[in-house]
Amino acid sequence: MAFLETVKSLITAGGFFAPSVPVHITRAPGRLDLMGGNDDYTGGLVFESTIREATWAAAQLRSDELIILKNQTATDAGWQGDITIKYTDIPDDAAVRNFANSSPSIRWTAYVLGTLYYLKKKFPEQIKTGVQVYMESTVPLNRGVSSSAAIEVSVMKAAAAAYGIGLAGIELALACQWVENVIAESACGIMDQIAVVAGKEGFILPLVCQPCLPEPLIELPNELQIWGIDSGVSHQVSGIEYEAARAAAFMGYKIICDWEQIPVAVDHRSDIERYTDSRWDGYLANLSVSLYHEKYEPILPLKMSSSEYLAQYEFHVDPYTPLKEGVNYYIRANTRYAAEENYRVQLFSELSRGASLAPTKRAFKLMGELMYESHYAYTQCGLGAKATDFIVELFRKEGVENGIYGAKITGGGAGGTVAILAEKSASDVVQRVFEKYAQAGMGDPYLFEGSSDGADAFGILTING
DSSP, X not given: OHHHHHHHHTBSTTSSBOTXXXXXXXXXXXEEEEEOGGGTTTTOXXXXXXXXXXEEEEEXXXXXXXXXXXXXXXXXXXXXXXXXXXXGGOOSHHHHHHHHTTOGGGTTHHHHHHHHHHHHHHOTTTOOSOEEEEEEEOSOTTSSSOHHHHHHHXXXXXXXXXXXXXXXXXXXXXXXXXXXXXXXXXXXXXXXXXXXXXXXXXXXXXXXXXXXXXXXXXXXXXXXXXEEEEOSOOOOTXXXXXXXXXXXXXXXXXXXHHHXXXXXXXXXXXXXXXXXXXXXXXXXXXXXXHHIIIIIGGGSOSOBOHHHHHHHHOSOSOTTXXXXXXXXXXXXXXXXXXXXXXXXXXXXXXXXXXXXXXXXXXXXXXXXXXXXXXXXXXXXXXXXXXXXXXXXXXXXXXXXXXXXXXXXXXXXXXXXXXXXXXXXGGHHXXXXXXXXXXXXXXXXXXXXXXXXXXXXXXXXXXXXX
16 A cells, blocks of 8 residues: 555656556565475476565556656665666667666666566567656565566566556566576576466465476465575575576586487577477476486586586586686586475475375474475585574474474575474564574574465556556
8 A cells, every 4th residue: 555655646747657647556576485496497396485575566658768767675775766768778688788787776677677678579569658667675685585576577567567468477477587587697497486476375386497387376284384584694696606506407417418318409499598308308307316316426526617517518508607717516416406306395395285184293394304404405505604504503493392393595595585384383483583593693684474465466456647
């Protein structure tokens, strides 16, 4: 309601929004990665929840070719929140990237101008005029809860509605992933975008990332609740730790394919460039855990430099993580993670489905143990962080006797947020751990509690000026 009142206040003669012209309002929440984290780009199953915090966008068509953006959250953060540009100033991918990268103060425009450019590129017949967009967000930035996906989805859905374009579901999520990969140059998978599009309050979204196959939503058992604690340690999908872990997984995939003499080639079926093969379709998650350990782990190096790898294997099969000199790529650990995490998430998903019908503490304990295993695997991949390790250890010490079943680092790792699975009655325990962490001085924490509807469930609110 507060956002709606703000939009109404901006509808005045000579104001930001013109009277008597429809304004289309959308909302996209952030997401909490309960399980799956870094196996989305290798085609694994992920298990995602939405959070209460969200990004709001309001879009209105113009009669000229101008794009006018007003991002109140960017202004509040000390960045340049007001932007005016013409569609003709961003004729191609490179122009959008160059504009967004021209100053740190307008870097956020990659996620917004990128969505508008995508719409113009894909739907040229519907987009004949400019648009103005107002945005606000309560999703914390760089904390592993998909602040970028929330702004991409909210803006693209609002602008598409203004232009009379029906964009929803998988199509909307894939479009926003394209923006993040190609324009923002962040090597994310699809899980962030589809979670904030298709999530629902009180439910978890299982998703097979091949490339985007949502499964029926799962309602958590009544006894359980999910929390998140932002460690206060900044996480970035474009950070070197995440990029190195992702690249190492694809290096392992190529090594295995070469060992099996299976050709790897570019897959031209999607706008999002990727490589594929005839056996696993380009997805390491399709490699079974037992076969990985029996046949392939012994042939994988513990680590390699980019020059060592390219000298033996010729080319890198992930277009979004260019190999860099001076970086150690932990190939064995990250390839193992791709197979094992997909297996863990499948177990977690089936336990969740069963527990929603016939809840047992044994199922809850097993779910929690899978979370702890997943957390440790992040460390093996080079994606751990002292702050998130400390939070997880605090919850582990509280134990099942205090209603705590599991905790793990989320998303891209290397900082960011910890997800917690606990009994609803354990809210005081969660608060106590939160306060202990805050007092430790390792970061300025934030507590995520509760969920909310995704962008599609919220829909589009239209007011007529």
